[in-house]
Amino acid sequence: MDKWIELVKAKMSELKVTQEILAERLGMSQGGVGHWxxxxxxPGIDDMNRVLQALGMEFLEVALVIREPESSPDDEMPLSQKYNPYFRxxxxxxxxxxEVRDGEQAVYGKARFELSDYHAQGAAFWLKVAGDAMTAPSGISIAEDMLILVxxxxxAEPGKLVIAQWPDSAEATFRKLIEEGGQRYLVPLNPTxxxxxxxxxxxxxxxxxxxTAKF
Structure with missing residues (x-):
């Protein structure tokens, strides 16, 4: 909930949208928005997503992840611990x-999503790592079949892991962007x-x- 509020307030500030304007877009009272x-x-999940859409963030969606309780079923658990908002x-x-950034609708039509607690600045998307170019013998290593959120x-500053594409290539590539001697390079984590x-x-x-990896 805190992350959703933080995201909504940041977007409202960026767009200079007041609570009154947001309430009008949602067809509700300003006081109701203020309470959220x-x-x-x-708010419920549907209302949280309505707010995101009203702020032009259709590419984000709030979902719920249910945690298995660590204590016995008879123990009471606060809803804030049991139900946690995630973005997908x-x-x-x-x-x-x-295409995910330039035409989200085409990708969303595939109806495959993955969850994350990261709230994106842009139209984020997941990719499944192919090959071992980013598998390192030590330190940060991202193996084949892991999912990466982009x-x-x-x-894209030096030191960041990036997805890049050359004009003569149909496929993108996953590398680390570094700077040496005034030049920038795309470097694999695998030294071979x-x-x-x-x-x-x-x-x-x-x-x-x-x-992230799935098991």
């Missing part, structure tokens, strides 16, 4: 992953693969903000 944003009342993002493919709105000079011809699709 001050946690005096808790579409899973894309490596061919033209920018946020197109995060600034070569690093590549980054030029203006190469387009950074997004920055990897999370990686």
């Amino acid at each position: 944003l001050t946690k005096r009342r808790q 993002y579409p899973v894309s493919g490596w061919r033209e992953p920018a 946020d197109p709105a995060v600034s 693969y070569p690093k590549v000079l980054y030029t203006e011809e190469c387009r950074i699709i997004g920055v990897v903000v999370q990686a």
Whole structure:
């Protein structure tokens, strides 16, 4: 709930949308919106998603993850611990992953989503890692079949893991962006693969903000 409020307030500030304007878009009273944003009342999942859509964030959706209680079933557990708001993002493919950003509807039609507690700055999407170019012998290592969450709105600075695409390639590539001697390179975490000079011809699709494995 706190993350949803933080996201909504940040977007309202960015768009200069007041509670009164937001309430008008939602067809409800300003006081009702105020109660949600001050946690005096808790909106349902449908209402949380209505607010996101009213602020132009159709690519985000709030979902619920139910945790199994660690204590016995007879013990009472606060709802805040049992039910936790997550965002869900579409899973894309490596061919033209920018379609997620430029045309979300096509990707959402595939009806495959994965959850994350990360609230994106842009139209984030998941990719499934292929190959072992980002599998390192030590330190940060992202193995094949892991899911990575990509946020197109995060600034691609040296040191970040990025998804990039060359104009003559149909598929994107997953590498670490580094800077050496005034030049930027796309570097694999696996030292058996070569690093590549980054030029203006190469387009950074997004920055990897999370990686997860499924068992």
